[in-house]
Amino acid sequence: MLKINNLHASVDDKAILKGINLVVNPGEVHAIMGPNGSGKSTLASVIAGKEEYEVTEGEILLFDENIDELAAEERAHKGVFLSFQYPVEIPGVSVTNFIKTAINETRKAQGLEDMPAKDMLKLIREKSEMLEIDRKFLSRSLNEGFSGGEKKRNEIFQMAMLEPKLAILDETDSGLDIDALRIVANGVNKLKSKDNAVIIITHYQRLLDYIVPDFVHVLHDGKIVKSGGKELAHELEEKGYDWIKQEVVT
Amino acid sequence: MNKYTEDDLREELKTKEYEYGFYTDIESDTFPIGLNEEIVKAISLKKEEPEWMTEWRLEAFKAWKEMTEPEWANVHYAKPDFQAIAYYSAPKSVDPNKTLDDVDPDLLEMYKKLGISVDEQKKMNNVAMDIVVDSVSVATTFKKTLGEKGIIFMPISEAIKEHPELVRKYLGTIVPQKDNFYAALNSAVFSDGSFCYIPKGVRCPMELSTYFRINQGGTGQFERTLLIADEDSYVSYLEGCTAPSRDENQLHAAVVELIALDGAEIKYSTVQNWYPGNAEGKGGVYNFVTKRGLCEKNAKISWTQVETGSAVTWKYPSCILKGDNSVGEFYSIAVTNNYQQADTGTKMIHLGKNTKSTIISKGISAGKSQNSYRGLVKISANADNARNFSQCDSLLMGNDCGAHTFPYIEVKNKSAQIEHEATTSKIGEDQIFYCNQRGIETEKAIALIVNGFSKDVLNKLPMEFAIEAQKLLEISLEGSVG
Ligand SMILES: Nc1ncnc2c1ncn2[C@@H]1O[C@H](COP(=O)(O)OP(=O)(O)OP(=O)(O)O)[C@@H](O)[C@H]1O
Ligand SMILES: [Mg+2]
Numbered sequence: 001m002l003k004i005n006n007l008h009a010s011v012d013d014k015a016i017l018k019g020i021n022l023v024v025n026p027g028e029v030h031a032i033m034g035p036n037g038s039g040k041s042t043l044a045s046v047i048a049g050k051e052e053y054e055v056t057e058g059e060i061l062l063f064d065e066n067i068d069e070l071a072a073e074e075r076a077h078k079g080v081f082l083s084f085q086y087p088v089e090i091p092g093v094s095v096t097n098f099i100k101t102a103i104n105e106t107r108k109a110q111g112l113e114d115m116p117a118k119d120m121l122k123l124i125r126e127k128s129e130m131l132e133i134d135r136k137f138l139s140r141s142l143n144e145g146f147s148g149g150e151k152k153r154n155e156i157f158q159m160a161m162l163e164p165k166l167a168i169l170d171e172t173d174s175g176l177d178i179d180a181l182r183i184v185a186n187g188v189n190k191l192k193s194k195d196n197a198v199i200i201i202t203h204y205q206r207l208l209d210y211i212v213p214d215f216v217h218v219l220h221d222g223k224i225v226k227s228g229g230k231e232l233a234h235e236l237e238e239k240g241y242d243w244i245k246q247e248v249v250t
Numbered sequence: 251m252n253k254y255t256e257d258d259l260r261e262e263l264k265t266k267e268y269e270y271g272f273y274t275d276i277e278s279d280t281f282p283i284g285l286n287e288e289i290v291k292a293i294s295l296k297k298e299e300p301e302w303m304t305e306w307r308l309e310a311f312k313a314w315k316e317m318t319e320p321e322w323a324n325v326h327y328a329k330p331d332f333q334a335i336a337y338y339s340a341p342k343s344v345d346p347n348k349t350l351d352d353v354d355p356d357l358l359e360m361y362k363k364l365g366i367s368v369d370e371q372k373k374m375n376n377v378a379m380d381i382v383v384d385s386v387s388v389a390t391t392f393k394k395t396l397g398e399k400g401i402i403f404m405p406i407s408e409a410i411k412e413h414p415e416l417v418r419k420y421l422g423t424i425v426p427q428k429d430n431f432y433a434a435l436n437s438a439v440f441s442d443g444s445f446c447y448i449p450k451g452v453r454c455p456m457e458l459s460t461y462f463r464i465n466q467g468g469t470g471q472f473e474r475t476l477l478i479a480d481e482d483s484y485v486s487y488l489e490g491c492t493a494p495s496r497d498e499n500q501l502h503a504a505v506v507e508l509i510a511l512d513g514a515e516i517k518y519s520t521v522q523n524w525y526p527g528n529a530e531g532k533g534g535v536y537n538f539v540t541k542r543g544l545c546e547k548n549a550k551i552s553w554t555q556v557e558t559g560s561a562v563t564w565k566y567p568s569c570i571l572k573g574d575n576s577v578g579e580f581y582s583i584a585v586t587n588n589y590q591q592a593d594t595g596t597k598m599i600h601l602g603k604n605t606k607s608t609i610i611s612k613g614i615s616a617g618k619s620q621n622s623y624r625g626l627v628k629i630s631a632n633a634d635n636a637r638n639f640s641q642c643d644s645l646l647m648g649n650d651c652g653a654h655t656f657p658y659i660e661v662k663n664k665s666a667q668i669e670h671e672a673t674t675s676k677i678g679e680d681q682i683f684y685c686n687q688r689g690i691e692t693e694k695a696i697a698l699i700v701n702g703f704s705k706d707v708l709n710k711l712p713m714e715f716a717i718e719a720q721k722l723l724e725i726s727l728e729g730s731v732g
Contacts, residue, residue: 045683048683049686049687050683051683071686071691072683072686072687073686073687073689073690073691073692076686076687076688076689077689082687084684084687087684088680088684089681090681090684090685090698090699090702091702091703092701092702092703092704092705093698093699093701093702097698098688098698099688101690101694101698102685102688102689102690103689105688105689105690105691105694106689109689141702158688162688162689
């Protein structure tokens with residue numbers, strides 16, 4: 001599904017990603033961990049197509065197609081979803097209106113008619129119930145005045161509505177309380193299938209207790225310096241990153 | 251005075267010397283360019299106006315000659331040459347040979363986006379209608395319904411003849427002839443406009459819009475509107491057409507006067523989208539408008555405007571809150587793109603006790619445009635417990651445009667409560683990327699963000715109008731991001 005070869009990316013001529021290799025197959029869950037500033041969010045943004053970041057070397061293949069030339073919305077139409085580490089506010093635009101627009105724009109790109117209002121309503125009801133989101137919440141301005149946890153839950157609500165092929169969750173767990181973490185994780189698990197894949201960026205083991213990864217990667221200074229199974233996350237939780245940094249140096 | 255015949259006029263004109271060589275051919279329906287007393291008289295004559303009206307115009311013209319164009323607004327433009335304009339032109343007649351194929355394809359494309367029906371498109375371009383009967387009968391139905399309630403709604407030129415007592419009593423009482431340069435000019439030469447009277451206790455059963463759109467083919471260069479809501483009546487009036495009009499007239503100087511008598515309420519909504527000029531800032535309409543309303547006791551006037559057109563806009567719909575407990579509201583969205591300039595806002599003059607005003611202004615600037623809010627809140631000495639709330643928000647797109655806020659507050663009464671809030675924000679790359687990531691392309695994302703920003707004002711518009719206004723915002727900002 002996703003194949004990243006020797007990816008280098010920079011912003012304002014500052015190199016941030018320095019040779020990433022990663023293969024994600026349908027049905028897999030990958031966790032990416034790593035110290036602050038190591039380039040995790042940058043990797044997510046580059047996959048999603050943020051223009052500020054320049055790919056200087058290497059390539060990203062999505063379903064065997066090089067997506068270098070594709071705009072962010074085109075990648076979204078192909079099924080890429082990014083749950084933002086810092087979701088932005090859009091005053092005056094309700095959650096409902098926003099997601100409706102997102103869905104219909106995606107459908108338009110796929111040559112489909114707008115989703116009938118009735119179906120939209122049903123879908124919203126279904127997904128908001130799954131994520132235990134109060135309906136009143138959906139009429140509020142997108143992310144405006146949302147608590148940290150509410151923002152994250154709203155990101156997953158959008159993911160549930162859009163049913164992406166490849167979902168990248170950038171620190172979705174940070175800000176969620178214990179109950180919310182369980183609800184959101186269960187939501188993600190329900191959306192999982194053999195046809196889609198999830199990349200989870202996180203600092204903590206606890207989310208991975210719920211959404212069990214097939215692979216764990218450690219990103220350090222713009223490179224994946226270690227990959228392993230789910231036990232690697234436990235090891236990191238115990239020992240921190242120092243030993244890996246040591247390994248890299250030696 | 252004897253009826254001043256065309257021959258008399260011609261004769262008289264021959265005897266005078268005019269800077270721009272005046273001659274007139276009354277047979278044709280366009281007057282020669284230039285402005286002088288004779289032209290003013292000729293307009294009045296052409297419209298078969300009573301003498302008092304002619305005198306009224308002449309008074310205005312005399313005042314205008316002594317006045318100079320205001321320069322305090324934050325707009326820069328080549329001053330119109332007032333002697334290079336033709337001041338009377340009868341409404342364009344339908345050309346039976348013209349079809350929609352003769353109309354500028356750009357314009358048709360815009361209509362399509364706005365979802366304007368083919369018949370309306372024809373109407374707006376003076377193309378003969380296929381189903382004339384239909385629109386005539388619709389208009390008649392409206393007239394009947396209104397008539398039964400005693401509501402008068404007609405072109406002001408007709409009202410001058412049919413209801414002189416009303417027109418004479420109120421015309422110029424809110425915006426005097428000498429009020430300002432453009433108002434004086436309008437008073438001297440106004441071609442036509444609307445007159446509306448709602449009798450005591452009557453709630454006008456429909457938005458006075460559909461009627462307007464069917465009947466007002468092209469809006470004149472110097473429109474004059476007079477609207478009187480008698481005691482305890484209510485009316486919602488929609489002005490303007492949401493289709494972009496490419497008017498060849500460079501200068502538009504309209505005057506609108508509203509009178510809300512005791513307990514009356516007037517909602518006045520405008521969508522203005524005159525030709526803004528091209529992307530290089532060439533062409534476009536100068537829109538210099540004076541709009542003012544008077545509230546008697548317990549009366550209320552709400553101005554709602556969506557301004558997206560014109561190269562230069564100069565417009566301050568205002569309320570004089572004369573009666574105790576009266577309420578004034580101003581809700582505005584002003585969009586400027588490319589090289590457009592807008593200086594718009596309101597004046598809330600609190601004279602009565604317990605008067606209340608609300609101002610919500612949303613300015614959106616893109617391209618190389620300049621967008622200014624200019625507002626005055628004045629609380630006079632007798633206006634005990636007056637309250638005002640003002641909120642002015644500006645949204646910037648790109649780095650080459652400007653947003654400016656000029657709030658003036660004059661308070662002569664200590665019990666006044668005044669709140670003013672202002673914000674300036676920019677559509678951020680992060681907001682756009684967030685939308686893009688959800689499959690929403692940039693242009694649509696901007697429309698979404700702008701609509702969100704304007705929501706408080708859009709909500710004040712009648713439903714059907716609001717949807718059209720939204721589309722209009724979208725179209726006005728097209729191409730505003732590279
Ligand atoms: N637009 C930018 N301009 C300048 N530097 C940037 C920009 N975006 C990212 N960086 C830098 O790139 C590095 C990687 O940032 P990134 O946000 O990808 O880290 P991260 O791994 O997600 O960190 P965290 O765990 O704190 O979220 C940091 O040093 C950051 O300051
Ligand atoms: Mg990050």
